[in-house]
Amino acid sequence: MRTLSDMTTVALAATDGMLQFELAIAQEVFGTGLPGFTGSWYELTVCGPAPVKVGRFLLEPDHDLGRLTRADTVIVPGWADLDVAPPPDLVDAVRAAHEAGARVASLCTGAFVLTAAGLLDGRRATTHWAHTDLLAARYPLVEVDPDVLYVDNGSVLTSAGKAAAMDLCLHLVRSDHGSAVANTVARRLVVPPHRAGGQAQFVTAPVPDQDDHPLGGLLPWVTERLDRPLTVEDLARRANMSSRNLARHFRSATGTTPLRWLLIQRIRRAQELLERTDDSVDAIAEATGMGTATTLRRHFNRTVGVPPDSYRRTFRAGSREW
Incomplete structure (x- = not known):
């Protein structure tokens, strides 16, 4: 069984017909x-196989598909022609890699490769919103969720299209190395540092920062005051709009409600403090506006899936230095 600190080798499963944008995203995140x-x-x-035609370009792989079984993480980029079944050698190699213990993640329509390999049977999964109906019809054993950015099943992960593929790659970095490192990668790539997997696919501006956007000045203002007990009314007053109007702008810009967005920001700040400081859970609860350790533990466990103390031990056990 591989542990988080073992997740160091990443293999891109490439073959003719892959989408170059998704492949390039994975190369940029994990290869730089x-x-x-x-x-x-x-x-x-x-x-x-050599060479691989990706869009108008030819790519010379480092190894054949059999090498996937030696990777800790296998990334399957988007599959372009959904009217054609993925090559059997690709499907077999991805299945073999998973059976060998690899974590397998698909980007966009790469989910069709994972379903062909049987990795999504009985599991929740997603893909680009334009193809979720086809995925559900073609593979009825898969619980297709068309309304999320990505789904993490532990050893099998799937993402929606394009920008959501970046979200999933950053999620993998965050899982392996913590929020601080993932945020640094995001800053290098000039993309939002975190969009939760459960966020809706139809999002016009995940983190609006334009001066003329109704929320442009509000969100930075909030993130600088996460230690305070802010309410929706406080946010509406700051944005100079009604609570109902604020909720409408939040749904359009972030895909969620003001309270849910605020809670996620508090949880992410708590993650960073758990990773990078020795502050007590009580102190972190106060620093993130949660009030008490009991409240922080309840929301943290519900959102992240583990208690704050277990989360801290996980990221300290790997002796990650940054």
């Missing part, structure tokens, strides 16, 4: 080193 990072960064390899 992070200056100043002293831990073990990912060792990226591209596996596939």
Whole structure:
């Protein structure tokens, strides 16, 4: 059984017909080193038949598909022609990698490869919203969720299209190295540091920062005051709009409600403090506006899936330095 600290090798499963944007995202996130990072960064390899035609380009893989079984994480980029079944050798290699213990993640329509390999039977999954109906019809054993950015089933993960593929890649980095490192990668790529997997796919501006956007000045103002007991009325007053109007803008911009967005920001701040400080849970609860350790533990466990103390031990056990 691989542990989080073992997740260092990433293999891209490449073959003719892959979408180049999703493949490039994975290469950029996992294949580019992070200056100043002293831990073990990912060792990226591209596996596939030689050469691979990706869009108008030819890609020369490092190894054949059989090498996928030696990777800790296998990334399956989007599959372009959904009228054609994925190549059997690709499907077999992805299945074999998962059976060997690899964590397998699909980007966009790469979910069709995972379903062909039987990895999503009985599991919740997603793909690009335009193809969720087809995925559900073609593979009735899969619980297709068309309204999320990505789904994490532990050893099998799926994402929606394009930008959501980046969200999933950053989620993997966050799972392996913590929020601080994932946020640094996001800053390097000039993308939002975190969008929760359960966020809706139809989001016009995940983190609006334009000066003329109704929430442009509000969100930074809130994140600087997470230690305070802010209410929806406080946010509406700051934005100079009614609570109902605020909720409408939040839903359009972030895909969620003001209270849910605020809670997620508090949880993310708590994660960073747990990873990077020795502050007590009581102190972190106060610093994140949760009030008490009991409240923080309840919301943290519900959102992250583990208690704050267990989360801290996980990221301290890997001796990650940043």
